Amino acid sequence: MSFKEKIIKEKLPLHIAVIMDGNGRWAQKRGNKRVFGHKNGVAAVRDTVEAAAELGLEYLTLYAFSTENWNRPRTEIDALMSLLVATINKEMKTLLDNNVRLLTIGDIGSLPVSVSDKLKIAVEKTAVCGGLKLILALSYSSRWEIVNAVRNIAVKIESGELKSQDIDRRIFEQFLNTAGIPEPELLIRTSGEYRLSNFLLWQMAYTELYFTGTLWPDFRREDLYKAIVNFQSRERRFGKTSKQIKKNIKVDC
Ligand code: IPE
Ligand code: IPE
Ligand code: MG
Numbered sequence: 664m665s666f667k668e669k670i671i672k673e674k675l676p677l678h679i680a681v682i683m684d685g686n687g688r689w690a691q692k693r694g695n696k697r698v699f700g701h702k703n704g705v706a707a708v709r710d711t712v713e714a715a716a717e718l719g720l721e722y723l724t725l726y727a728f729s730t731e732n733w734n735r736p737r738t739e740i741d742a743l744m745s746l747l748v749a750t751i752n753k754e755m756k757t758l759l760d761n762n763v764r765l766l767t768i769g770d771i772g773s774l775p776v777s778v779s780d781k782l783k784i785a786v787e788k789t790a791v792c793g794g795l796k797l798i799l800a801l802s803y804s805s806r807w808e809i810v811n812a813v814r815n816i817a818v819k820i821e822s823g824e825l826k827s828q829d830i831d832r833r834i835f836e837q838f839l840n841t842a843g844i845p846e847p848e849l850l851i852r853t854s855g856e857y858r859l860s861n862f863l864l865w866q867m868a869y870t871e872l873y874f875t876g877t878l879w880p881d882f883r884r885e886d887l888y889k890a891i892v893n894f895q896s897r898e899r900r901f902g903k904t905s906k907q908i909k910k911n912i913k914v915d916c
Contacts, residue, residue, distance in 0.1 A: 666888035670718070674895050676848035678722035679715065679887075680870070682862055683707070685854025685878030692878075698742040703880035705750050709757060714884035716761040716795040718891075722844060723797050726862050730770070730804035744775050747801075751781045755788065762794030768840035769803030798844065805864035812838035841866055849894045851887075853879045871897055 683704060690700030708725065715723045728743060758765060765785050772779065782801075815838050819825035825834075836842060846866040850859075855876040859867065873890045875882075900908055 666885060666892050669892045670888060671895055672719070675718060675720055676871075676891065676894055678724065678845050678847045679720060679849045679851065679891075680724040680726070680847035680863055680867070681711070682726045682850070682852040682856075682860060683879040683882075684852060684856055684860075686880060688854065689878040689880045697739060698746075700878075700880055701743055701746055705746070705754075707879050707882040708750075709754065710883050711887055712763060712795070712797055713757065713761055714887050715797075716763050720795055722847075723795060724768070724800060724844075724847065724863070725797070726800045726803065726860075728769075728801045728803070729861060730802060730807050731861060733773075733802070744778050747778050748781050751785050755785060758785070758789050758797070759792065762792045763789060764792040764794070764796050765789045766796055766798045766844075767801055768798055768808070769801040770807060771801060773802045796844075798841075800862070803840070804861040806861055808840050809865060811840075836865075839865065846870065848899075849873060849890065851875065851890045853877050853882055869899070869901055871899065 686700030686704045687697035688700070689703065690697050693699070711725075712723065727747070732743075733740065757763075765782075767782055767786065771782060774782075778801075782799075812835065816825065816830065816835070820827055841863070846868070847863060847870045850863075850867060850870045851873050852858075853875055855874065857874055863870075871894050873893055875886060875890070877886055898905060898908060
């Protein structure tokens with residue numbers, strides 16, 4: 664039985680987040696420059712997005728460029744930005760054909776105008792798509808997002824629009840980039856690294872973590888199916904006991 668056949672359709676994670684890691688090592692293993700790995704990562708993105716859309720997944724967030732990635736060599740950053748523009752141009756048809764709506768999180772204003780303009784157009788063009796919501800995290804980091812949220816809350820308090828005693832989890836989350844987006848139920852990180860690298864720290868308080876040694880350019884739909892099957896075998900307790908969870912399942916049935 665293939666991994667795809669093992670997936671329980673009714674129990675799909677609502678939202679999958681992916682740290683697409685290992686492009687540089689993939690290229691270097693082949694005696695190529697790191698950029699070659701980024702270019703080959705695009706096929707993995709396409710296959711993953713198509714598979715997610717086909718499965719009927721609601722939300723897929725891809726970590727494409729972190730705040731810390733600005734510290735990479737200028738040539739690599741420039742190549743990544745050009746690749747982004749080229750990819751958006753090339754993949755618009757894939758998005759529309761698969762009814763995928765593109766959204767972004769991160770400091771989009773810090774990206775070169777050529778990139779932010781392309782993104783804006785793609786977000787607008789796909790706004791009519793009612794299928795998978797594909798969220799690209801660009802110039803994103805959790806600490807940036809949380810500090811930004813706190814600053815914006817402070818502004819509202821200063822102007823009298825918000826009272827400090829009214830701040831609760833729900834209000835706080837409205838100030839995050841991910842406002843309105845459910846938190847990820849499954850996180851996949853490729854390339855055998857076991858860390859979160861400043862990704863969705865608030866939102867992943869109860870996310871199931873899945874790590875694979877596969878380098879991102881080699882990641883394909885079968886790898887996605889395998890991660891989902893693994894996710895579906897887990898018991899999510901949210902602080903409760905296993906017995907309480909099992910009892911609830913019985914009641915639900
Ligand atoms: C992930 O691959 C892509 C980005 C962070 C933009 P890396 O470029 O981090 O590849 P490795 O981890 O160095 O192999
Ligand atoms: C995380 O990968 C960021 C993205 C995948 C965009 P990195 O390769 O930048 O993470 P670290 O530096 O190894 O933690
Ligand atoms: Mg890396």
